[in-house]
Amino acid sequence: MIAGRAKWWRSLRAVLLLLGAALVIIAFAGPQYGSRTRVLRKRGIDIVIALDFSKSMLARDVHPSRIKRAKGELERLLADLDGDRVGLVAFAGDAMAFPMTVDYSAVRLFLRDLGPMDMPVGGTAIGKALIASKRLIESSNESRSDEGNPDRRSKVVILLTDGEDHEGDPIAAAEELQTTGIKVYAVGIGSGSGEPIPSYTADGTLIGHMKDANGRLIMTALSAENEDTLEEIASITGGEYVRAEEGTVGVTEIRAELAKLQASERKARRVTVHENRFALALLPGFLFIVLEAILPEAWIVRRRRRKT
Known part of the structure; x- marks a missing residue:
């Protein structure tokens, strides 16, 4: 038994x-x-600020200088953002990137502390800046996809430069951004007549103006050719070109375009979700x-x- x-x-x-x-x-x-209807609200867009830190941005044809005016306008732009991810690409002859974040105070700190004298490579490479911006956005999206959150939010690069590109092919770079749906809003900073470039000591003391090997003043200008390049970059990617005027650097006009994208991204939509x-x-x-x-x-x- x-x-x-x-x-x-x-x-x-x-x-x-x-x-x-x-x-x-x-x-x-x-x-x-079974299934249920869910209301999804998307928050914000991806913005990369590509700011020219070449020495020509020290020129003072825009008060108090091209670089200081650009930084001031960008600080006001950051104050208006809410929920948008922001990255920063600082460029001269090469580009370096600050990762995407919603911590705007960190972006402000980076902007305030960096200047043209800190850039390791002189010159201006707009093409490199655009490619660095593209990679920054893509790496941020890949990290979200790895977490199971595919990211389809709008992607924007705000390019602020005096347009004097000394190397690379910015048009080819713009075409690369266009294939991934990244819009470039370009801001041209400077006058068309030309301005000498101030020269400073390491502690920031003005000691005159930069000169070439023959002792002649080096002049910088936002030429018609430079503007044509910036306009083409914006056109290829579906963005806009704005020329800086005295008292502003055009970020005000771009803010209106960003607001349209933000409103679209934050619009609620209904999706059917299957119950696990x-x-x-x-x-x-x-x-x-x-x-x-x-x-x-x-x-x-x-x-x-x-x-x-």
Whole structure:
């Protein structure tokens, strides 16, 4: 009789183990049943500020200087943002990037502390700045996709420069951005007549103006050719070009365009979400497995009690 009961207990254990394993496998397959309507609200856009830190940005044809006016306008832009991710690309002859963030105070600190004298490579490379901006946005989107949150928010580069590109191919770079849906809003800073470039010591003391090897003043201007390049960059990517006027650097006009994108991104939309039902299989499955592990102990205890 005891042998018969032992066989019955072993059969029960086998059934429980099989049922438990089957239910756990079903649960991990992700069964879905039923659906519901969910309202999704997207927050903000991705903005990369590509700011020219070449020495020509020290020119003072825009008061108090091209670079200081640009920084001031960007600080006002940051004050208007809410929920938008912002990255910064500082460029001269090369480009360096500050990661995308919603911590605008960190972006402000980076802007305030960096100047043209801090750039390791002189010159102006707009093409490199655009490619660095593209990579910055893409790396941010990849990290969100890895977390299971594919990101389709609007992507914008705000390019502020005097347009004097000395190397690379900014038009080819713009075409690369266009293929990934990144719009470039370009702001040309400076006068068309030309302005000498101030020269400073390491501690920021003005000591005159920059000169070439022949002792002549180096002049910088937002030429018609430079403007044509910036206009083409904006046109290729679906953005806009704005020329800086005295007292502003054109960021005010760009803010209006950003507001349109922000309004579109934040518009609510309804989606149908299928309900996951894995818990209905997972919980019973684990329960059966636990019972299977407990039952042998119950059988041994019962046998010992009968012997005593």
